[in-house]
Amino acid sequence: MTAPIEVSGSEAEAQPEAVLAGMGGKVEGRSLGQIAWMRLRRDKVAMSGGALVILLILMAIFAPLLTSWFGHPTGEFHQDMIDPNLQRPLHGPWHSGISGKFLLGVEPTNGRDIFSRIVYGARISLLIAFLATLLSVVIGSTLGIVAGYFGGWVDTVIARAMDVFLAFPLLLFAIALAGVVQGKVFGLSGNGLRIGLLIFIIGFFNWAYIGRIIRGQTLSLREREFVDAARSMGARAPYILFRELLPNLVAPILVYSTLLIPTNILFEAALSYLGVGVNEPTPTWGGMLAQAVPIYSVDPWFMIVPGVAIFITVLAFNLFGDGLRDALDPRAR
Amino acid sequence: MVTTPDTTVVEEPRPAGPEGEVLLEVSGLRKHFPVTRGAVVKRQVGAVKAVDGVDFTVRAGRTLGLVGESGCGKTTTGRMITRLLEPTDGRIVFEGRDITHVSQGTMRPLRRDIQMIFQDPYSSLNPRKTVGSIVGAPFRLQNVATEAGVKKAVQDLLDVVGLNPEHYNRYPHEFSGGQRQRIGIARTLALRPKLIVADEPVSALDVSIQAQVVNLLEDLQDEFHLTYVVIAHDLSVVRHISDQVGVMYLGKMVELGDNESLYDGPMHPYTVALLSAVPVPDPSVRGGRERIRLQGDVPSPLNPPPACRFHTRCWKAQEVCGQVEPPMVELKPGHQVACHFPENAPPDAESRVAKAAGIA
Numbered sequence: 050m051t052a053p054i055e056v057s058g059s060e061a062e063a064q065p066e067a068v069l070a071g072m073g074g075k076v077e078g079r080s081l082g083q084i085a086w087m088r089l090r091r092d093k094v095a096m097s098g099g100a101l102v103i104l105l106i107l108m109a110i111f112a113p114l115l116t117s118w119f120g121h122p123t124g125e126f127h128q129d130m131i132d133p134n135l136q137r138p139l140h141g142p143w144h145s146g147i148s149g150k151f152l153l154g155v156e157p158t159n160g161r162d163i164f165s166r167i168v169y170g171a172r173i174s175l176l177i178a179f180l181a182t183l184l185s186v187v188i189g190s191t192l193g194i195v196a197g198y199f200g201g202w203v204d205t206v207i208a209r210a211m212d213v214f215l216a217f218p219l220l221l222f223a224i225a226l227a228g229v230v231q232g233k234v235f236g237l238s239g240n241g242l243r244i245g246l247l248i249f250i251i252g253f254f255n256w257a258y259i260g261r262i263i264r265g266q267t268l269s270l271r272e273r274e275f276v277d278a279a280r281s282m283g284a285r286a287p288y289i290l291f292r293e294l295l296p297n298l299v300a301p302i303l304v305y306s307t308l309l310i311p312t313n314i315l316f317e318a319a320l321s322y323l324g325v326g327v328n329e330p331t332p333t334w335g336g337m338l339a340q341a342v343p344i345y346s347v348d349p350w351f352m353i354v355p356g357v358a359i360f361i362t363v364l365a366f367n368l369f370g371d372g373l374r375d376a377l378d379p380r381a382r
Numbered sequence: 383m384v385t386t387p388d389t390t391v392v393e394e395p396r397p398a399g400p401e402g403e404v405l406l407e408v409s410g411l412r413k414h415f416p417v418t419r420g421a422v423v424k425r426q427v428g429a430v431k432a433v434d435g436v437d438f439t440v441r442a443g444r445t446l447g448l449v450g451e452s453g454c455g456k457t458t459t460g461r462m463i464t465r466l467l468e469p470t471d472g473r474i475v476f477e478g479r480d481i482t483h484v485s486q487g488t489m490r491p492l493r494r495d496i497q498m499i500f501q502d503p504y505s506s507l508n509p510r511k512t513v514g515s516i517v518g519a520p521f522r523l524q525n526v527a528t529e530a531g532v533k534k535a536v537q538d539l540l541d542v543v544g545l546n547p548e549h550y551n552r553y554p555h556e557f558s559g560g561q562r563q564r565i566g567i568a569r570t571l572a573l574r575p576k577l578i579v580a581d582e583p584v585s586a587l588d589v590s591i592q593a594q595v596v597n598l599l600e601d602l603q604d605e606f607h608l609t610y611v612v613i614a615h616d617l618s619v620v621r622h623i624s625d626q627v628g629v630m631y632l633g634k635m636v637e638l639g640d641n642e643s644l645y646d647g648p649m650h651p652y653t654v655a656l657l658s659a660v661p662v663p664d665p666s667v668r669g670g671r672e673r674i675r676l677q678g679d680v681p682s683p684l685n686p687p688p689a690c691r692f693h694t695r696c697w698k699a700q701e702v703c704g705q706v707e708p709p710m711v712e713l714k715p716g717h718q719v720a721c722h723f724p725e726n727a728p729p730d731a732e733s734r735v736a737k738a739a740g741i742a
């Protein structure tokens with residue numbers, strides 16, 4: 050994996066007040082967060098992205114309900130829908146199997162409901178992407194803020210660690226580790242273990258990007274006199290780090306998170322596609338793609354559906370993330 | 383002795399001993415910032431001598447003005463007094479207690495007594511916090527109880543500094559520079575300090591606002607029995623508020639005297655030059671004074687000129703100035719200067735300086 054998003058702005062000066070650009074007098078009684086929200090609300094593209102993100106999350110949360118209303122259990126075979134000779138769905142446009150009972154058609158060979166598998170696949174995708182992002186952000190922000198504030202040897206050690214992690218061949222490592230870790234670890238086994246492992250690999254090895262951004266911003270924030278003011282009143286380091294500095298870092302953390310989530314979705318899909326992710330019969334978008342690719346010339350529909358699902362999700366997060374960045378720092382546009 | 387801040391009520395002013403008693407004593411104070419080279423293995427290749435031997439005392443209820451061009455070490459001095467910076471050498475004695483190197487833990491309860499007003503009102507207030515939580519933070523940090531709650535205490539403070547107490551929930555970006563500086567002042571007052579170091583409290587403000595803030599500081603001094611060290615880069619700002627004025631040049635104190643004596647008869651050529659740059663409203667007074675333009679820039683504190691540091695720019699400089707450092711000599715009562723050839727000085731001044739320097 051190379052750098053998921055550019056980190057060139059990491060050394061830029063932290064400007065929490067940047068959100069005020071062009072607001073004129075309309076700021077009375079509003080926090081910087083409220084001003085950013087006012088601006089974000091006016092950005093139609095970002096708001097559509099955000100709405101789509103919320104829909105996807107709801108879809109993942111209510112997957113059991115949705116499949117019971119509009120679909121069939123993910124593991125249920127419907128061989129009656131399949132042509133026994135050609136192994137293709139019998140009905141629907143382009144032999145997709147689409148009908149009132151199977152909204153997105155059925156799988157070739159087994160005849161499982163694609164709609165249900167997409168809906169449940171969203172769960173895996175979002176769960177892993179969110180938790181991995183959370184892990185990266187927690188580790189990265191903490192180490193970044195500590196390195197930036199304390200400086201000295203603490204900073205040297207953390208900055209070196211960041212370099213090591215940034216140079217790490219993550220994909221190769223993930224493939225190797227997924228092959229090695231089997232059986233029961235920490236009371237987890239099977240797909241529970243797989244999911245935990247993916248979250249750990251994707252999350253733990255990605256903290257250095259956000260770490261570097263937060264470190265750079267902290268370096269410039271700590272020169273602000275409000276930090277000295279807090280010290281001169283007797284504030285201890287944890288207070289300064291988490292009560293004075295952290296609130297000023299919420300903007301870069303939020304933006305980076307919304308842009309890291311789609312990268313992690315793609316990464317999880319790639320691992321599942323390569324067969325080192327979550328295993329069958331648990332539905333994943335990457336796994337569905339992997340099954341569809343060898344037969345794409347005969348059954349293109351089967352490949353299009355998970356492909357489009359991944360595309361829409363990644364796009365929605367990116368549109369929202371870009372809009373969020375513009376809303377928080379309009380001058381960076 | 384380690385005192386943990388116990389919960390006490392400080393609604394009352396806490397005067398710092400009898401008026402006129404020594405509150406702060408600074409002697410031989412130095413701060414050298416090491417200059418290092420090399421990315422991994424750092425070698426020290428020199429030091430910025432930001433403050434290089436400064437002495438003064440401040441008496442309770444009085445104001446010392448510290449003046450000098452930008453870069454001469456005023457902020458660094460202020461930060462050492464408030465112990466935001468660790469002095470390299472010298473002594474800081476506050477209320478008879480040596481606080482030069484006390485640990486941050488020991489310093490914490492003492493911080494109630496020594497507060498600082500910062501230079502840049504845009505950088506000294508956290509943009510993510512409301513005025514209420516900014517001004518209320520000292521109460522929480524020092525575990526100080528208030529009679530009617532923190533909110534009431536904060537609103538009283540806002541009122542004292544001339545802000546609308548209803549603006550408690552507003553954010554710093556909603557205020558002008560002058561109002562922000564008032565918020566900063568309210569914050570320093572929260573703990574009823576004895577000593578306030580004000581680092582160029584008005585230099586970031588419009589000229590029209592400057593007088594208002596200076597007047598506020600004066601009013602507060604009477605009301606809360608405060609002792610001030612007020613830093614400024616030109617002599618006009620501290621003129622009315624100071625009892626004593628110290629002039630700094632390249633990390634050294636070059637002249638220190640009672641307000642009137644110093645303004646009426648500046649002795650150090652540098653002070654004379656600074657004063658000549660101050661606009662004098664009354665043309666008849668201006669008569670004798672010609673504006674003196676200093677040539678060249680302030681030399682680098684990394685490599686300051688030897689002996690009298692001002693000799694590279696001084697129009698009175700002679701050979702001795704670059705060879706023998708002029709000592710601080712009290713040439714008039716309550717008025718010291720470090721110069722071989724002082725202006726406005728008594729006739730025997732030069733020989734007294736030479737004697738003190740050991741070259742007579």
Ligand SMILES: Nc1ncnc2c1ncn2[C@@H]1O[C@H](COP(=O)(O)OP(=O)(O)O)[C@@H](O)[C@H]1O
Pocket residue numbers: 415430431432450451452453454455456457458459683
């Ligand atoms: N943290 C620091 N590291 C290195 N040099 C510094 C530091 N702080 C101040 N200096 C240097 O010390 C000198 C005095 O600075 P300062 O006390 O801020 O002057 P003033 O407040 O009078 O303008 C300047 O040359 C400045 O560059």
Ligand code: SF4
Pocket residue numbers: 650651652690691692693694696697698699700703708720721722723724
């Ligand atoms: S000692 Fe000499 S160089 Fe220094 S201020 Fe006095 S006259 Fe000028």
Ligand SMILES: [Mg+2]
Pocket residue numbers: 453456457458501581582
């Ligand atoms: Mg300064």
